[in-house]
Amino acid sequence: MAEYVGVVIMLALVVVTACVVFLCRGRVPRSPSSDLAGAPAPVASPGGRTTVGFFLAAIFFLILQLAGVALFGWAMSLYPLGESGFVAAVAFSLPVVLGVAYAWIRGVL
Amino acid sequence: MVEADLGTLALHGFLPVLLLAVTLFGLAVPIVVWIERRQAALVEDRSGFGPANPDGVVWGGMVQIFADFLKLSAKRWTIPAEANRFLFCATPWLVVTSGLLSFAVVPVAGRYTFGNSRISLILADLEVGVLYILVLGSLAGLGMVWTGIASGNPWARRSGLRAAAHGLSSDLALLFSLAPVLLIYGTLRLGEMAEWQDSTVGVWSWLRIFVESDSVLRSGGFSLPAWGLFLNPLAWVLFLMAATARAGLPPFDADRAGGEFGSGLTSSYSGSALLLFSLAEKFQIVLIAALLTLIFLGGWSIPWVPQNSIVEPISGYVGAGVANAVCMMLHLVSFASKWLAMVFLQLLIRSSLPRYSSQELMALCWKFILPLSVVNFFATAGVLLALRGAFS
Numbered sequence: 001m002a003e004y005v006g007v008v009i010m011l012a013l014v015v016v017t018a019c020v021v022f023l024c025r026g027r028v029p030r031s032p033s034s035d036l037a038g039a040p041a042p043v044a045s046p047g048g049r050t051t052v053g054f055f056l057a058a059i060f061f062l063i064l065q066l067a068g069v070a071l072f073g074w075a076m077s078l079y080p081l082g083e084s085g086f087v088a089a090v091a092f093s094l095p096v097v098l099g100v101a102y103a104w105i106r107g108v109l
Numbered sequence: 110m111v112e113a114d115l116g117t118l119a120l121h122g123f124l125p126v127l128l129l130a131v132t133l134f135g136l137a138v139p140i141v142v143w144i145e146r147r148q149a150a151l152v153e154d155r156s157g158f159g160p161a162n163p164d165g166v167v168w169g170g171m172v173q174i175f176a177d178f179l180k181l182s183a184k185r186w187t188i189p190a191e192a193n194r195f196l197f198c199a200t201p202w203l204v205v206t207s208g209l210l211s212f213a214v215v216p217v218a219g220r221y222t223f224g225n226s227r228i229s230l231i232l233a234d235l236e237v238g239v240l241y242i243l244v245l246g247s248l249a250g251l252g253m254v255w256t257g258i259a260s261g262n263p264w265a266r267r268s269g270l271r272a273a274a275h276g277l278s279s280d281l282a283l284l285f286s287l288a289p290v291l292l293i294y295g296t297l298r299l300g301e302m303a304e305w306q307d308s309t310v311g312v313w314s315w316l317r318i319f320v321e322s323d324s325v326l327r328s329g330g331f332s333l334p335a336w337g338l339f340l341n342p343l344a345w346v347l348f349l350m351a352a353t354a355r356a357g358l359p360p361f362d363a364d365r366a367g368g369e370f371g372s373g374l375t376s377s378y379s380g381s382a383l384l385l386f387s388l389a390e391k392f393q394i395v396l397i398a399a400l401l402t403l404i405f406l407g408g409w410s411i412p413w414v415p416q417n418s419i420v421e422p423i424s425g426y427v428g429a430g431v432a433n434a435v436c437m438m439l440h441l442v443s444f445a446s447k448w449l450a451m452v453f454l455q456l457l458i459r460s461s462l463p464r465y466s467s468q469e470l471m472a473l474c475w476k477f478i479l480p481l482s483v484v485n486f487f488a489t490a491g492v493l494l495a496l497r498g499a500f501s
Contacts, residue, residue: 003233003235004233005233006126006213006232007210007233010126010129010209010232011210013130014206014209018202025381030187030188030190053274054273057277057471058273058274060475061277061278061280064281064479065284068285068288071288071486072284072288072291075288075291075486076295076297078292078490078494079295079494079497082494086490086494089487089490093483104475104476109472109475109476
């Protein structure tokens, strides 16, 4: 754990700096939304409907990220695992790749 | 392993942190800002700094960078009425902290022996290495999304959603574009990657580097440095694209597109908070250039001149300590030269290419970088195993 000392010290320095800045700046005033670039007051809440594309991107990200985590572990053990590890990695990745390819062909991506 | 009490560890850790902070804030970031503004001015055929009269520009424009810093620091800023106060104030610090902590695992030179001590110019030589940087990059992306949501206005919220979608897409592209070179080097530590590249590859016998475990090859004929750029150039191109997209730098800055959504994510920010976002962006440029240098350009190594061939001849005249110091200086100059070249390349791309739209960026990540990276990954693994005789 000694190698993390530098990281902890950096983090501590940033936190201390942030605390000092927050304490020294005084109270930051609130501004009405009409001050934003001279725009009129909003007529609706910023929340609302979003396109389903964002959700799909997140789902595919989850699936591929998990596959990537496993493949990174295999990549670090490439030579000890040999050709059997290669075959296993290909077999592991094939369903994921086929799924993404299907999504691509269907126009989802 | 070094055993020491907590106080000693803290002392030995504080001085390198201070040195890193001074190098970043006092040297690297001002240089990046200066190159960015000067290069953009040259590309656009204008003066850049100060008045049109070149005599009015002080110190080539470097003073203006610090003047801009002072101006933004002192400027008054407000919190919109609809904003979440805590998140609005905290997210700039989250974003800049993630960028700053990434430099803890970035070495700028190798390992050198001075008397009984062995010194390496890296703050934290973590075993997870480059994965630590990827994780912090994701944290910074999360901070940008929170920035958009916390601002409480529709432009920033829409930009935040774009930032989330772009971040997810480019994160995967970055992960898989890096994987092939990790297969070649067999390590996640950036220092070990650079040390691995401190050798040569015979142009006509390039296959041997994957077969022989010795770092120095005796190959006949013309040889190239064993850099990742030459061993897997496709990975270099894909990593440059994915890293630029991940950092949200132009031309992949559709999520914070100025002029499309007001000022994008930072529409409601000004003053010191905007300064933090600007600082985080500059950190990304510095970091990407450092990663390109370490992973694909051999880091601090001098082409065709391994470390031993510098230290041993000089040691005979002035001793090992001075020889190591000379080698360290030469390596620092080598690293700085390559890093400057990568900064120049990034900023040239920034000045030259038009912005990708949100749909174009996501299509680029999902339909170009990711598939090519996966193919490159498995092809590299297959070739490496085949050269080791695995499939015979």
